[in-house]
Amino acid sequence: MIGNAQVYTILQFVAESQARFHGYDPHDALIILEPRPDEFCLRIEDILKCIEDHGREIALILFSGVQYYTGQLFDVPTITTAAQEKGCVIGWDMAHAVGNMPLHLHDWGVDFAVWCSYKYVNSSAGGIGAVFLHERHARNDYPKLSGWWSDDAKHRMMMTNELHLSPGASGYRISNPPALLICPLLASLDIFAKTSMETLRQKSILLTGYLEYLLDKFLNHDSPYRQTLASCRIITPRSIGQRGCQLSLIFSIELDSIFVELEKRGVVCDKRLPYVLRITPVHLYNSFDDVKRFIDVLIDCLKKFEKK
Incomplete structure (x- = not known):
């Protein structure tokens, strides 16, 4: 697992807790990239070298599209390609990128991405989050926690106790999204839809x-x-x-x-x-x-x- 230095605290907590959940010591399981001495931003060549040197040992790479502290925008397609060539799954925290710049997660081949909606998408503090899962993973058999809304909408109300897993990110849903959190997001997206x-x-x-x-x-x-x-x-x-x-x-x-x-x-x-x-x-x-x-x-x- 790779995280960029000065990573958003919650992403660090997620990475460490996942390591512990799977029985690993975070000190041994995480590779945290640091900028060079007297520099604040990571260099793309240092990121790619780390992937080249350690890629075969890495299960998951977590990176921020835009680094929250420095404002550095990373080369998502280049880093994604390098990671996948080494067999790594790569996920992106796009909290500071969504609504900030054009994103082409599918075309870039990103395995998955997550983001909030209360920054540049203006849905207010505590606004609903989002997840992207590439369509090549749409019908995966990975272990997951399922809930009522993981069930396909056509079967959800039949109460058969037989799960018809929704493809893609929908299969990871547990319950319905709260309406009061959706409303401000919809209002904001209506404004975005008037331009590009x-x-x-x-x-x-x-x-x-x-x-x-x-x-x-x-x-x-x-x-x-x-x-x-x-x-x-x-x-x-x-x-x-x-x-x-x-x-x-x-x-x-x-x-x-x-x-x-x-x-x-x-x-x-x-x-x-x-x-x-x-x-x-x-x-x-x-x-x-x-x-x-x-x-x-x-x-x-x-x-x-x-x-x-």
């Missing part, structure tokens, strides 16, 4: 690129136009092919104080300990003016600390 992910992605590239430009011009340590004594550094990859909406920032001063001042000014962002501030202009509802206003507010916050 390709169109949204083009706007996203420009929005995040504009944010990157302003941060570099006014807050980069080496910029002649820097507006404050404090500076910030972008740790998210610079290549648009290796990131989505998000930029992760590290500041030269203490993070909590910046976060508090931004909140006072009505800016909704996210801090990730120990020292990362995540800023995400979202293509569906943020504007270029929002990005400029954020930079102005951030500069104002940092100048306040200079007075102290």
Whole structure:
């Protein structure tokens, strides 16, 4: 099992609990990839080398499509192909990718993927999750926990006590989805249906690129136009092919104080300990003016600390 470093905590818990469930010590059963010294993001060549070196020993690879901490977007088709050539099953956590960029999980040959719907798909906190299972696994005989809704819809109400397993991901369902969680998701998807992910992605590239430009011009340590004594550094990859909406920032001063001042000014962002501030202009509802206003507010916050 491979997990990327700084992996979302819950995915780490899932991997460790699965190892214990099957009688293994997580310390021995998990391979956790780490960035190179003094780097924040994983290099594709290091990922592929690990798969090449250890692939025959690995049962399952778990990876995030977009790394939540750094905002790094991984090359899903390349990593998937490398894993499957070594006989590994590969699953992807797409929580920070769904609604963020176009995804072609079937065409990429991904074995399975899971995601939530409360981030870029806007279904609210605690919103329903989702699972993708490639059609080549549609009628598998893998051990699984079944429930009433695993039964094919044509037979479900016949009460014969004979399971007619639904093909694909439906065969893993235990019960019906809660209506109150489905409603906000449907409302959000109706909005997405009015455009396309390709169109949204083009706007996203420009929005995040504009944010990157302003941060570099006014807050980069080496910029002649820097507006404050404090500076910030972008740790998210610079290549648009290796990131989505998000930029992760590290500041030269203490993070909590910046976060508090931004909140006072009505800016909704996210801090990730120990020292990362995540800023995400979202293509569906943020504007270029929002990005400029954020930079102005951030500069104002940092100048306040200079007075102290």
